Amino acid sequence: MPPQLVLASGGGWGAAPKMENGQPVPGEFVVPNGVPVGSVAYFQVGNPNPSYVITTVTWDGGTDIKGYMSGTPTSAPAKKQEVLTGVAKNQTSYTFVVKAEAKNYTVRADVQYANGAKGWVTVEFASVRPTTTLAVPEDKVGFQATGDTNTHNVAGLVQAIFFQATATTHQHGGSFIFMQLVKSARVESAYFENNKLVKEYIENDRSIPNGEDFDGKLHDDFLNRLAYLHIYDGNIMYGWHLMPGRSMPVPAAPPGGTPDPPMMFDDPKSQVPLDWIGNAFTSSFSTYLMYKPQSGVWVALNQIDWSVSQAATRTGPGGTWEALTLPAPTQVSQPSTPNGMAAFPTWVNFTSNFINDQLNPWRPLD
Incomplete structure (x- = not known):
């Protein structure tokens, strides 16, 4: 029975x-x-x-x-x-x-x-599952100069990597976002203290005695939001929702043109104190296109791994930074499709906490 x-x-x-x-x-x-x-x-x-x-x-x-x-x-x-x-x-x-x-x-x-x-x-x-893509646009492969000369950037020039995503739903709709994790991060500093040169570093490879855990991946918590912002049709957005049988970008009827796909970009840089005379950083990332159905949870449908490194120095506090190396992708993987547990990204802390001196004490650099 x-x-x-x-x-x-x-x-x-x-x-x-x-x-x-x-x-x-x-x-x-x-x-x-x-x-x-x-x-x-x-x-x-x-x-x-x-x-x-x-x-x-x-x-x-x-x-x-x-x-x-x-x-x-x-x-x-x-x-x-x-x-x-x-x-x-x-x-x-x-x-x-x-x-x-x-x-x-x-x-x-x-x-x-x-x-x-x-x-x-x-x-x-x-x-x-929806039909989706995540890719670095062909005309923006690698890091692209944005034209912004931000003085807190050690190289004096902000450069960015770009990602585009498309999505088409079938029998079921749902929501989509970009999300990014920092897989590894190391920042090195150099400054004078009491006329002595001090070199230090931090790295996401340990738990701090006060209870902060930085031994693992970090959520790139831009503006303290789950989603990483993107630009679509001239608007800044934090994701989109599609009904069943719909697509992003939204096809436009003639005479209008279909907008470019949603685009996310990241411009890795170091914000340094005025007394620093040396800085270097190396970071690796995983960028995801995430999907959530009605009455469901977020799952990763697409993933691109990439990394970047940069170093710069200056003769003294307040001086002009000289870029020893400009930001350049040392590795940008082909888009992949996470399966199994890999489609449920995990992390141990926030990027914003990682760079906070009080939460992550610096260590002497040999």
């Missing part, structure tokens, strides 16, 4: 009986329109009638992910982001997060009844 499938939902979808020869198959269900990746899938079984009372349940076929971030694009990110795992498989309900890769799922519940009988029920569905 199959148990009753009380509920199967998540992100606006529902299950229907599986049909063969025009008849429903007992205990077998399907989700006709699929389930968007990143959805929080929920299933529940109940007693089929008073004579069959469920005593034990064993679920299978889902993932072991039970939680991840789901905030709005402009919400403050968590200081430390982890993936919650350990989905319960012995309750009458079963909840898990659908992973980022498109695949077929068969969720099954095996039950034992108080009268000694056994039963089972299955739900089949395909996970659906």
Whole structure:
């Protein structure tokens, strides 16, 4: 006797009986329109009638992910982001997060009844992901000068790397953002103290005794928002939302032209105190295009890894900086598609905290 499938939902979808020869198959269900990746899938079984009372349940076929971030694009990110795992498989309900890769799922519940009988029920569905791209534009490969001569930049010239993204939804809509993590960061300084040259450095490779953890990836918390800002059609934005069957950039009807895709840029630089006479930094990054469906969590659909280094010096405080090396990408990877746990990026702290002297003491540079 199959148990009753009380509920199967998540992100606006529902299950229907599986049909063969025009008849429903007992205990077998399907989700006709699929389930968007990143959805929080929920299933529940109940007693089929008073004579069959469920005593034990064993679920299978889902993932072991039970939680991840789901905030709005402009919400403050968590200081430390982890993936919650350990989905319960012995309750009458079963909840898990659908992973980022498109695949077929068969969720099954095996039950034992108080009268000694056994039963089972299955739900089949395909996970659906939007069609997306993330790329460095061909006309902006590498670092490009922005024309800004910012005096707090050690090179005296701000340069940036650019990323463009496109997205097309299918059966299900959802939200999209750019997000960036700092994988590794090292900053070196040189200054005079009591007529003695002092050289120091900080690096994201340790936990600080006061409790700050910098031993790992850092969220690039630009303006304390989850999303990294981008420009689209002349507007500064922090992500976009698409209904089912829609695209970004939004196609324009003649005589108007379709805008360029949303573009994010980053201009790595060091903001240095006036008494510094030397500075160098090396950083590596992961830039993501993230997606979140209705009633779901954020998942990474595309990723580009890149790194940059720069060094500069001057004869004394207040002097003119001489760039020993200009910012240049030492490595820009080909776009990749994160799968499995890699599609749920984690971090241990914020970039803004990393460069704060009180939270991350500098160490002597040999």
